[in-house]
Amino acid sequence: MPQRDIEIILMRQLASYLIVPIFVVDTEGVMLFYNEPAEALLGRQFDEAGEMPMREWTTIFQPRDENNAPLPPDGLPLVIALRRRVPAQRRIRITGLDGVARHLEIVAFPLQGQGNRMLGAAAMFWEVDSKQ
Amino acid sequence: MNITLWGTRGSLPSAGPDTVRYGGNTSCVEVRSEDGTLVVLDAGTGIRRLNATVEPELKRVYILLTHLHMDHIQGFGFFGPLFRPDLEVHVFGPPSTTHDLRTRLTKYLSPPLFPVRLRDLPARLALHDVPLGGFEVDGLHVDCNLVTHPGPTVGYRLTERGRTLVYIPDHEPALGASHVPRSPQWTSGYDLAVGSDLLIHDSQYTMAEYAERAGWGHSAMQHAAAVAAMAGVKRLVTFHHDPTHSDDLLDNLVEELRGTSRLPFELTPGQEGMAFHLS
Numbered sequence: 001m002p003q004r005d006i007e008i009i010l011m012r013q014l015a016s017y018l019i020v021p022i023f024v025v026d027t028e029g030v031m032l033f034y035n036e037p038a039e040a041l042l043g044r045q046f047d048e049a050g051e052m053p054m055r056e057w058t059t060i061f062q063p064r065d066e067n068n069a070p071l072p073p074d075g076l077p078l079v080i081a082l083r084r085r086v087p088a089q090r091r092i093r094i095t096g097l098d099g100v101a102r103h104l105e106i107v108a109f110p111l112q113g114q115g116n117r118m119l120g121a122a123a124m125f126w127e128v129d130s131k132q
Numbered sequence: 133m134n135i136t137l138w139g140t141r142g143s144l145p146s147a148g149p150d151t152v153r154y155g156g157n158t159s160c161v162e163v164r165s166e167d168g169t170l171v172v173l174d175a176g177t178g179i180r181r182l183n184a185t186v187e188p189e190l191k192r193v194y195i196l197l198t199h200l201h202m203d204h205i206q207g208f209g210f211f212g213p214l215f216r217p218d219l220e221v222h223v224f225g226p227p228s229t230t231h232d233l234r235t236r237l238t239k240y241l242s243p244p245l246f247p248v249r250l251r252d253l254p255a256r257l258a259l260h261d262v263p264l265g266g267f268e269v270d271g272l273h274v275d276c277n278l279v280t281h282p283g284p285t286v287g288y289r290l291t292e293r294g295r296t297l298v299y300i301p302d303h304e305p306a307l308g309a310s311h312v313p314r315s316p317q318w319t320s321g322y323d324l325a326v327g328s329d330l331l332i333h334d335s336q337y338t339m340a341e342y343a344e345r346a347g348w349g350h351s352a353m354q355h356a357a358a359v360a361a362m363a364g365v366k367r368l369v370t371f372h373h374d375p376t377h378s379d380d381l382l383d384n385l386v387e388e389l390r391g392t393s394r395l396p397f398e399l400t401p402g403q404e405g406m407a408f409h410l411s
């Protein structure tokens with residue numbers, strides 16, 4: 001397997017230092033990494049989950065919108081950041097792989113390198129109090 | 133391909149009685165292809181000694197800069213061929229999102245820091261943002277990729293007739309990694325170094341020094357060895373020695389590394405004036 005782009009390596013390294021949950025995907029949307037704080041919200045350790053194609057991570061957490069209606073992949077901030085190359089933000093509901101429903105605020109942004117190289121995208125997310 | 137180390141010191145020129153064997157000049161490596169094409173890797177103070185080897189018939193020179201930290205460009209204005217109007221000098225440097233290479237080099241190569249302006253140099257100077265990926269310089273194939281170091285910084289991989297030299301003088305593959313190397317996919321510099329015959333790599337610190345200076349952009353000798361082992365290189369040349377490291381200390385660090393593990397490559401302590409031949 002070839003080496004990843006340096007910006008993706010640095011993104012993972014930064015994520016591994018932060019207490020904000022972070023999720024990183026490549027240009028195809030393959031989930032490459034999520035950090036330990038993200039493990040707590042997604043309900044599974046990254047080392048167990050491993051890399052995951054986009055069709056899997058966009059459905060496995062059963063994303064739903066604010067009205068609890070199923071959310072198609074195109075409505076997910078990370079997919080928007082990746083496809084449209086713009087930052088995206090939204091509150092969504094998911095069910096972690098530990099079976100626990102959670103209410104998340106997500107901020108996603110594209111990772112673009114020098115020379116306009118598209119490298120992937122990253123999302124930061126927080127659990128929001130459902131009363132908020 | 134013939135390779136000569138003209139400057140092996142990192143950060144700051146360090147002349148003195150303690151640095152006689154490893155040398156005090158900063159990063160500069162001469163590469164000659166089989167047909168005599170001259171490629172200069174970085175323009176540290178070692179470049180002054182390279183002047184003597186540049187033959188009067190030479191028509192073209194390539195300077196490949198890994199980045200624009202002072203120790204890698206300080207010798208630039210002292211490179212003799214720049215004062216020869218008959219010579220074409222192609223300078224490659226890492227791309228930046230803000231200023232082009234000329235603007236960034238001019239910050240140093242203009243008064244008051246330097247008396248001569250870049251545009252007043254007699255040679256026919258062409259400045260290029262280095263393409264990330266591959267390109268050709270006469271008979272040599274050059275691959276280039278970004279590596280972990282503060283500010284845009286690249287490493288170079290030069291191939292001729294299937295033999296490969298890799299030059300990564302400033303590199304911190306251990307940044308943020310709990311252990312080094314993690315895996316090829318997640319190791320900065322792996323693609324450049326993989327399977328090379330000769331890897332010239334940052335070996336600035338001891339492990340104790342690295343612990344104090346994580347994030348400064350450099351490697352402990354053990355990190356260089358770990359990358360070399362994972363990438364299956366044939367020979368590792370230590371490089372970019374810390375200005376405070378004496379000849380004796382550098383000897384000891386190399387012996388220590390040889391003693392602690394069976395190295396799957398040849399370990400050569402990089403010393404000024406040392407030459408290698410790849411064929």
Ligand SMILES: [Zn+2]
Pocket residue numbers: 142143159201203204301302372
């Ligand atoms: Zn340096």
Ligand SMILES: [Zn+2]
Pocket residue numbers: 199201281302349
């Ligand atoms: Zn540097």
